[in-house]
Structure formats: C-alpha cells, structure tokens
Amino acid sequence: MCFTACRKENPIIDPLEPPSVEKPDHLELLKDSVSYTLDGKQIVQSKIISKGLINGESNRKLDSLIERKEYISKDKDSVMFGRFFRFSGADRNEITISFVKKYHKNQAQPANNFTTLFMPINAFDLFSVGERKFALDFSRNNAQNGVVLQLYVNKQELQTNGYPSLAYHALLQPELQSESKFEIINLHKLKSGRYIIEAKFNASVYRGDGTNIQKIQNGYLRIKLTPESIYF
Numbered sequence: 001m002c003f004t005a006c007r008k009e010n011p012i013i014d015p016l017e018p019p020s021v022e023k024p025d026h027l028e029l030l031k032d033s034v035s036y037t038l039d040g041k042q043i044v045q046s047k048i049i050s051k052g053l054i055n056g057e058s059n060r061k062l063d064s065l066i067e068r069k070e071y072i073s074k075d076k077d078s079v080m081f082g083r084f085f086r087f088s089g090a091d092r093n094e095i096t097i098s099f100v101k102k103y104h105k106n107q108a109q110p111a112n113n114f115t116t117l118f119m120p121i122n123a124f125d126l127f128s129v130g131e132r133k134f135a136l137d138f139s140r141n142n143a144q145n146g147v148v149l150q151l152y153v154n155k156q157e158l159q160t161n162g163y164p165s166l167a168y169h170a171l172l173q174p175e176l177q178s179e180s181k182f183e184i185i186n187l188h189k190l191k192s193g194r195y196i197i198e199a200k201f202n203a204s205v206y207r208g209d210g211t212n213i214q215k216i217q218n219g220y221l222r223i224k225l226t227p228e229s230i231y232f
Helices: none
Strands: 033-038 041-045 047-066 069-088 094-104 108-110 118-120 130-132 146-153 156-159 181-189 195-205 214-225
Touching: 033 094, 041 094, 047 094, 069 118, 094 118, 146 195
Parallel strands: none
Antiparallel strands: 033 041, 033 214, 047 069, 069 094, 094 146, 108 118, 130 181, 146 156, 181 195, 195 214
C-alpha cells in the first residue's frame, strides 16, 4: 500500500478583518458658542473670554440708610451660588450668561481647602434640562433663582437684572420678562467625560432701571463643561 501526500505551495490564508476604529464623537468637535438676534441684527459670539464661580450674599435686605450709606442684612445660612460664561465676538460685543441659585449651606461645600467659596454638592444641578426664570434681583436682593444676561453691545450696557442699590433703585417688576423664556434643552455626557449643554432663549434687556428696553430673539447657547475643574 502506498500513501502520497500533497503539499500546497501557495496556501490560502483567510484575510484578517481590519481593527475597528472608534469614530470620534462629532459633539466633541463643536465649539462653545452663543447666537441671538437683537433688534433685527443677528449676533454670533464663539469665544469664551472668561468663566468662573459666583458666591454672594442671599436674601439681602436694607436695614438702614445713614449718610447715603446702605446697611444690609443677609441670610447667614445660605449662599447665592452661580457660574458665569462671558463670550466675545469679532465686533467686540460681549454677553455674559450666569446661572444662579440659592443653596442652604448644608447643600453646599467649600470649593477646596484653601478658599471660602461654596459649591453645591450636585455640580450639575444648575444645568438640569428644563426652563429657567430670569433672576431680576441678582446683585441686589439675591433672592431669586434663574438666569442673568448682561450685554455690552453697540457701546451699550444692557441686562436682565436691575441695579444693585436697594435704597436708590426699585426692584424690577416680573412683567418685564413676561414674554421671555430660557430653556436648557440638552445636557449630554460626551465620550471624553465632558458634558455639553444646549439652551434656547429670548428675553428683554434694558438698563438697570428697566428703561431702554430691547428684545433678544432666537437665542441659542452651547457650552462644554469639564466636571474636574471647579471653574468648568
């Protein structure tokens, strides 16, 4: 009996599948930006020139006025906390968008071991999806939660809050913002661990005494947040 073996000179090798490449999240490529229409002119600002924390006295009240000096009392058990984002454009116009909220001090903690700044325990509480009111008394009574817009546009300073003095300026009436709306429409965690928020808004802006009213329409905001940084 004979056995013969045959050897393949050119063995066929099954092709290997190329390693899968994870596609980058397109949301990571988006830049921070704010756009809005003011009195018929569209303004786009895509550069954050500063951002940071806000800590202030809350529920401020005027106790007395002596020789034009205001003596103020405050709520010792709470803090007005906020975060602000200041945008600038090529035309040097600026807008600062602040998110502010009162927190009892048992809902907050020191920002780090070397500062008296307080931060809420839930870092993303300010940015939960949903509507926000405008805090008209920000920098004055600091009793209202919400959003504050402050603009420098066409050499004018316009805002949604009032002047800080409790003695010499009246509290702005909520009717000024009766047709206004600010809504966070998206809070999304990115693959990098950062977050992106999107918001839409319209508002009345004016001088701090509520005069020279102008309208913001079709407002859109996009910001990426870095949780590891206390300044986001």
